[in-house]
Amino acid sequence: GYARLDTDRLERTGDAEVVYGAGKTPAQVVELLRTLHANHPGHAVLATRLTAEAQELVAVELPDATVDPVGRTAVLGTPPVSSGTVAVVSAGTSDAPVAAEAATTAQVFGAGVDLITDVGVAGLHRVMGVRERLAAADCLIVVAGMEGALPSVVGGLVGVPLVAVPTSVGYGASFGGLAALLGMLNSCAPGVSVVNIDNGFGAGVFAARVARQSVPAEVKER
Amino acid sequence: GYARLDTDRLERTGDAEVVYGAGKTPAQVVELLRTLHANHPGHAVLATRLTAEAQELVAVELPDATVDPVGRTAVLGTPPVSSGTVAVVSAGTSDAPVAAEAATTAQVFGAGVDLITDVGVAGLHRVMGVRERLAAADCLIVVAGMEGALPSVVGGLVGVPLVAVPTSVGYGASFGGLAALLGMLNSCAPGVSVVNIDNGFGAGVFAARVARQSVPAEVKER
Amino acid sequence: GYARLDTDRLERTGDAEVVYGAGKTPAQVVELLRTLHANHPGHAVLATRLTAEAQELVAVELPDATVDPVGRTAVLGTPPVSSGTVAVVSAGTSDAPVAAEAATTAQVFGAGVDLITDVGVAGLHRVMGVRERLAAADCLIVVAGMEGALPSVVGGLVGVPLVAVPTSVGYGASFGGLAALLGMLNSCAPGVSVVNIDNGFGAGVFAARVARQSVPAEVKER
Amino acid sequence: GYARLDTDRLERTGDAEVVYGAGKTPAQVVELLRTLHANHPGHAVLATRLTAEAQELVAVELPDATVDPVGRTAVLGTPPVSSGTVAVVSAGTSDAPVAAEAATTAQVFGAGVDLITDVGVAGLHRVMGVRERLAAADCLIVVAGMEGALPSVVGGLVGVPLVAVPTSVGYGASFGGLAALLGMLNSCAPGVSVVNIDNGFGAGVFAARVARQSVPAEVKER
Amino acid sequence: GYARLDTDRLERTGDAEVVYGAGKTPAQVVELLRTLHANHPGHAVLATRLTAEAQELVAVELPDATVDPVGRTAVLGTPPVSSGTVAVVSAGTSDAPVAAEAATTAQVFGAGVDLITDVGVAGLHRVMGVRERLAAADCLIVVAGMEGALPSVVGGLVGVPLVAVPTSVGYGASFGGLAALLGMLNSCAPGVSVVNIDNGFGAGVFAARVARQSVPAEVKER
Amino acid sequence: GYARLDTDRLERTGDAEVVYGAGKTPAQVVELLRTLHANHPGHAVLATRLTAEAQELVAVELPDATVDPVGRTAVLGTPPVSSGTVAVVSAGTSDAPVAAEAATTAQVFGAGVDLITDVGVAGLHRVMGVRERLAAADCLIVVAGMEGALPSVVGGLVGVPLVAVPTSVGYGASFGGLAALLGMLNSCAPGVSVVNIDNGFGAGVFAARVARQSVPAEVKER
Amino acid sequence: GYARLDTDRLERTGDAEVVYGAGKTPAQVVELLRTLHANHPGHAVLATRLTAEAQELVAVELPDATVDPVGRTAVLGTPPVSSGTVAVVSAGTSDAPVAAEAATTAQVFGAGVDLITDVGVAGLHRVMGVRERLAAADCLIVVAGMEGALPSVVGGLVGVPLVAVPTSVGYGASFGGLAALLGMLNSCAPGVSVVNIDNGFGAGVFAARVARQSVPAEVKER
Amino acid sequence: GYARLDTDRLERTGDAEVVYGAGKTPAQVVELLRTLHANHPGHAVLATRLTAEAQELVAVELPDATVDPVGRTAVLGTPPVSSGTVAVVSAGTSDAPVAAEAATTAQVFGAGVDLITDVGVAGLHRVMGVRERLAAADCLIVVAGMEGALPSVVGGLVGVPLVAVPTSVGYGASFGGLAALLGMLNSCAPGVSVVNIDNGFGAGVFAARVARQSVPAEVKER
């Protein structure tokens, strides 16, 4: 076997291990997806950061898998019935791949997803126009590059738990996403937490865990 | 008036504004606490980052306030009946002030708190001995300085949403908490989100929001 | 004489030299202000970054000077009749000293000033409530610490030239204002330019130059 | 539609949205230019950061567009009658692309442009020989890589508002333009503001806004 | 001759010089290996960081050499009879090349090697399951990327001298291995020392020197 | 009790826990030393980073303790009979405190120490004059600030395992020891490992573990 | 003896060792100066970075010494007859201490000094007015803080060897002299070399060595 | 014409302008070399940083030029009769390109060159074996990557003015030459000055200026 899978993880944490595609050959990705699926027949298993070549081989070898070229993910098996809602909000068109990775991950990990794109802070009416959808979610994932200001604005509009994802979109003094990362860590809106640059996957896991354990909206006293 | 309070925040986000004590005189802190309390009579209001002088003046001028010299906070008014549980876990004795700030904030924002201290990764039996308490919480706050490895270990043991707080404890190449911050952002355990260095307050707000909206433990199907 | 003053500067650039008080003794500040005033009797001369001791000695030795303890400045002589308007906008209460330095400088350099404080992005209604005043200015100075998101929001609301001033307000991963500086340099709102951290003086000079050469509002075709 | 265009921006800020070509396919660039042009028939619309492929497709598909291979821009529609003058000054031959982007942007945003190239500080006579042209402008854009010293020299010669653009020209300890950026932020000449590394576009927008609202030269009392 | 070999090194330090393959042509690598082998006929000589092309040419030209495509090394001549044991422990599958370089180096420098892979801290049972093998070694090499937490955990389990190797595995705020490097330098487990990012070679030399001078296990009073 | 001591550590790793004095009150230091001593009556226990006040109180309250004002340490109980030799080598007079911390730690952890001071590389004859003492040791600790070049020179002279300790001695671009740290991590001498800036303690633990398990010199076949 | 003096250095390099006062007690400084003077009776010996207390004790204990409170130096013994000329040029009044340290060092190491202060680039006429004095020197030391642009301007005016000294004068994004250091390292004027931030001493040694070996001006064919 | 050549530079500084080949097409390089040569018929003119393509075109179009593929330079015209000696010393084989650029530059700028390669500090006997050649030079250029320790060792052996050139040779925490740069700036040997990473050209200009103005060796009283 190529790798020592942490097959025990599902039992410990409630979620199965995931295939991190970076640096793996297409054949390794296919093999690992197949093995995980065999170990966890009742669950959907996920692969992320797939190259175009890996996406192609997965489509050929595992015809039941759903491959998303934007988010660069593949899912094998049926995601669970969703419980709770994660709203994935992104600032610019270039942030779409990270938002897609977050959305797919949240679904595989058991949450419903509401995707809200291209609502950057330079045109505030766009984010204010979706205030109700934001307030209705159980957890927010806010994706932004450049100065990463969107989480501060969203975090000031609603009191929903908010995970911010800085992206590497930008140039010059964005330093590969560092500017957005620092901005989000220093957000003046309370209750903003942050994951690594471009880490839509991590945000998706986190938000799904929050959403799926939340009291259903119809029960909430808000 | 000294400052333009965001008195509207309670309505928008469900939580009142907080007094950030850094750079404020003791008299300003007292005045702001009093004003916030008057605006939100039914809520507990919080002040953080209080100097020793500010703590003393608050104790004298606002005898109903609860002052915590470890976490450097003051609370005026009665916290809400708690809903859900936040476990605050810290690695070393020097991380206590940040853990205390997080715990007090979580309580003021409506969650119950389980405080677990001094369970650094160099003595694993300590964290493994509290695995049940970790799994029982609705949200985890994990506080650590130096290399900030504790969230990875905890995040591998249980599947509870986890907010990591890097602290500035350390010297040399810890660079004021940067080492711990980077470590936590790169955690190999999925579902770890991070707040600013020493930001117990932000973690407390976030975790309380997650905990108080969670399905009660006796209802959860785990 | 203590220093080689650039007395020629007024002729070259239209503005007199300024006393930078950092690292100078109170006596040196007084002597330099007096010399500059003697060289430029028809102008107001400015000293910045004054210690409490220097402020006191200026007040005693130069009773005609106006000393501002918030912005830590002293002005000797009458500012010119103002021409055009600079709006100085700040995000939080802790940004007040930098905003005050910017406002005083803009006035000494010949512009009228409209001061708008405490309109941080976590409470958007505050900045949206002053949209008209922002649109009416000839140049904007936007002062913010922490994540420095305010310029992006303001820059998306109005098309007025905007100079952003990052402040060192914050802690941890704000790295002394670096987070706000990077955020502002990467602003997604077009037409935002930036000065050094805490450099209210530089922003004031720049904005005054823009404002005083602008076509008066009653003439503008907007 | 591929992206949510901020078509409302023209009304809010007086300037239309722009196509940022980085990371977009040639077809997307063409489609976005066409849509913006249809939305704003009376204005010139701009696309920046175009790859060679995108430039070619624009030339074929939109024969009315003006494509500049140096500045990597395309303009569709007629720029407004210019009002005021922006002088674009650059230090070395390698800074030409950024200077060209700035010049084209300033024109599209309504200012006249005076382009002054290759006047680096290691041969001072070159910049001193153009002093009159610098003083005659309403706003200066100063473009330089390596140590970025040119804005300090220009800013000491004339009192015109000055926007500095650091470029990524250099190697080793220039760290991709960081040295020039820091140099410009710390300029000892008052009244220098700065934009992101290689951000000719941002400087062009800013300077055009300043220039087009300036009192015409024949009216100015200087 | 292409380079001035430090042929004297064996006498001074007990170990022969090594061919560092980065930036060398395949022909240079072959020539240097041959020369070193001729100078030190009784020893195994090592080449590291070999490109695929260099590995191929070595295989063809020096058929007695052992080439490892994972660790990118070649060894010519027979390693010494091993003395003492180095355990090479790695966190993730992507760390395999660095672990292989360390293992091969330790063998060439005279130590026996026990290779333990894929025991990352997010699944603690894996590392705890090999505690006996760790305790039995004379020196540990612990290889990890991302947050680099594994050395702290291992260093808290056993008292064996431990050399940590950060790898460049990761993305975003891992900054090419910086996060792991800082984490390891700040380890809360005492007795952890660190080498450069991806420097399996340096760790292998160091650990072999420790292991081969250690009292044999059957003699140790532990 | 003030802190949760890791009293189990001695059994797991062979070495008792140590009191890290930074951020602790004198009374806490005394109490912790007393408790550790009570738990490990047969061992010497160590406290590091003691303030002058803590050193004084220890001297008064624990008269059997040995207090070292240079290394800022206190030792209570008799160190073990030493086994093997650690040579502690330092570059400049200002590096003495770190060298002393390393030496005391190595002794408490069971090694003999040979202290060699002030042999900076700018006067090579000094380090070459002690070559025999270096070669005779079982492990070397090399302490240096500024450019941190001493480990490279020593590591090229002898083949003994070498732990380098960068110190914060220097100014300007030494950035608090960063220059020395990076220099040591990039040492061209093979077999150099590194600990945190100013971490004499960590180097002492590591080197003692190596030395005490080494074959006695009279047995070694060199 | 307190320290192992490198008394041999005079013979090896032609220059005696120097007392670096940082971190030394006044008594140690006096003792070291006395010892160096005794070892090198025919030379002037130098101490740098003296605290006010050390300056006072030197003045009392060594009445023949010359103490300079601006440069914070003390010199004991008569400097050699000077040979060649070093021009020390500084940009702002705050750079005076570093310029003084450089000037005194150059004199003690055998060069004549021409001190030219306060000729910052924001007032070019000042530096152009001293062009002849610059061209007449054998080596230039150019001292500047903030953006550190002066060496580029001077290096473009004359072809004399030029050592640049960045100073820590500035705030915010000057990052303690980093901006000036990077600027100088990236100077577009050829033939500029650089020393550490605030290192007037190093520049003085270097420039004196160049100047004193230069062909006298009356002989030079220029 | 493609660029505004600083043809006046020869008169001002004694040295002609140089073609910096990075980012220029082969045709531009040829044209600029030809123009410079026409302007300065009596001098040798230099081009640096040439791509393989530019080197080829120069060889074809300017058959009188000398092209060096190691240092990536081309020289057109005869260098002046050399005056004084620059010793170019390098640490490792990978530093050869930078050393070659420095050597060629020094010759074009009028100095004789003594090239001493591969004398890294890990084998001290190599540098000590060339002590006489080092002492005989008028200026030293010391080239090293990785930890950059060679200048400290050389600077402690002889008192000749020394320019250090850090190279980008290394990996991981060398951060593209930063480690070597910082090491050299913090050298404990007095009289070391530094140029940019990989800047053999700058070091060559500087050293040639020092060497050619030095008193001939036969005259020197050493």
Ligand SMILES: Nc1ncnc2c1ncn2[C@@H]1O[C@H](COP(=O)(O)O)[C@@H](O)[C@H]1O
């Ligand atoms: N310890 C803390 N760390 C970060 N932010 C805080 C902290 N305490 C309060 N805040 C935030 O600071 C805001 C008040 O800032 P100010 O208006 O400057 O007093 C509050 O609304 C909180 O969002």
Ligand SMILES: Nc1ncnc2c1ncn2[C@@H]1O[C@H](COP(=O)(O)O)[C@@H](O)[C@H]1O
């Ligand atoms: N607060 C400030 N921040 C930055 N630069 C300043 C400030 N105040 C004055 N200056 C500049 O400092 C110069 C005077 O510096 P100095 O000669 O050192 O007193 C003035 O000409 C201004 O350009």
Ligand SMILES: Nc1ncnc2c1ncn2[C@@H]1O[C@H](COP(=O)(O)O)[C@@H](O)[C@H]1O
């Ligand atoms: N000088 C030191 N530098 C780094 N770590 C230390 C030092 N002294 C003690 N330690 C570590 O700090 C731990 C005690 O930390 P604490 O529980 O906060 O007192 C000990 O177990 C040692 O591993």
Ligand SMILES: Nc1ncnc2c1ncn2[C@@H]1O[C@H](COP(=O)(O)O)[C@@H](O)[C@H]1O
């Ligand atoms: N101001 C200074 N900056 C940098 N190095 C210095 C300075 N003054 C003296 N030195 C160096 O420090 C050495 C003495 O260091 P120490 O043995 O610690 O006193 C001298 O030989 C000089 O090389």
Ligand SMILES: [Mg+2]
């Ligand atoms: Mg958009």
Ligand SMILES: [Mg+2]
């Ligand atoms: Mg502890």
Ligand SMILES: [Mg+2]
């Ligand atoms: Mg506020």
Ligand SMILES: [Mg+2]
């Ligand atoms: Mg040029």
Ligand SMILES: [Mg+2]
């Ligand atoms: Mg794995």
Ligand SMILES: [Mg+2]
């Ligand atoms: Mg010394």
Ligand SMILES: [Mg+2]
């Ligand atoms: Mg001045």
Ligand SMILES: [Mg+2]
């Ligand atoms: Mg070699």
